[in-house]
Amino acid sequence: RAKGEGRKRFHIYEPSVKYDHVVKYSHELELASAIERCELELWYQPVYNTFQSKIVGAEALLRWNHARQGLLSPGDFIPVAEETGLIGPIGDWVLRRASADWHLLRETFGGDFKVSVNISRVQLHEPGFVERLLAIVRQERVPSGCIVLEITESTFIHDVDSFSQLLKQLRGEGFTIALDDFGTGYSSLSMLTLLPIDTLKIDRSFVHHMNPPLLFAILAMARALNLHVIAEGVEELEQFKKLVEMDCPGVQGYWISRPLKLEQLLQGINGIQGTAERIPIET
Ligand code: C2E
Ligand code: MG
Ligand code: MG
Ligand code: MG
Secondary structure, three states, X not given: OHHHHHHHHHHHHOHHHHHHHHHHHHHHHHHOOOOOOOOEEEEEEEEEEOOOOEEEEXXXXXXXEEOOOEEEOHHHHHHHHHHHOOHHHHHHHHHHHHHHHHHHHHHHHOOOOEEEEEEOHHHHHOOOHHHHHHHHHHHOOOOXXXXXXXXXXXXXXXXHHHHHHHHHHHHXXXXXXXXXXXXXXXXXXXXXXXXXXXXXXXXXXXHHHOOHHHHHHHHHHHXXXXXXXEEOOOOOHHHHHHXXXXXXXXXXXXXXXXXXEHHHHHHHOOOOOOOOOOOOOOO
């Protein structure tokens, strides 16, 4: 809390902020050509279903393989992309890449395999977003039912109505909608009944602090609302076991697997289906 306030108030006096501006500016310039230079990469983190005891999908996570700075995480450059409008072409690239990769993933994991893509608020707001999304999945010949669109909870604080409309349209087209980072503090519970969503992704802070009564309540509520649930950030066997005990259907996290390059995912996890079996690949 204090940090957020401090940032706003003392902006120009902080040397680190000044440095941030320099980094940001150079990122702005370089990000514009990152797609052509083939510096963007999608890594995939498996999504495990505890009822079926198998990998049923993967979340595409964007990386920027920067020429000098190495592999950058989305937190380092997505905000810049959002501010500059580059999120449009970058988001399209992500959707196209994930759709193309889906064909290989389904060969390994089966036809029901779902690939999840993170969609930023700014991207959703762009005119023509739905049309471009549809054009991409059609061109890449991916059934919309195999694409999950992950939208962070905080997206909805303003303007629940217009987002609901958009999500209804997307669901009507057959896409699965997941509410990402659920529980991080923005949505009211009643909002959940208003939003046309399919899946709750419980934020990893809940898994980290492992508060069974709270998790139990979230799972019960999700069941009552007919929502699928995926717990994020499962790092330890103990957490995994607890979640299985509580009948949490979906699990994602370092304990199952870290995000992997496509080739690694295709090689490493194929055939491993045991519930308590740790997937042996680490990166
Ligand atoms: P997210 O969608 O909530 O993704 C989960 C993040 O948690 C990922 O970080 C993942 O690497 C990390 N994670 C997974 N398992 C564990 C675990 O067991 N422990 C811990 N501590 N962390 C874990 P990453 O890849 O840095 O992505 C951060 C965020 O950036 C994502 O959060 C998502 O909101 C956003 N993002 C990622 N890719 C894209 C993209 O293509 N487009 C947009 N717009 N946003 C993206
Ligand atoms: Mg996500
Ligand atoms: Mg997120
Ligand atoms: Mg999340």
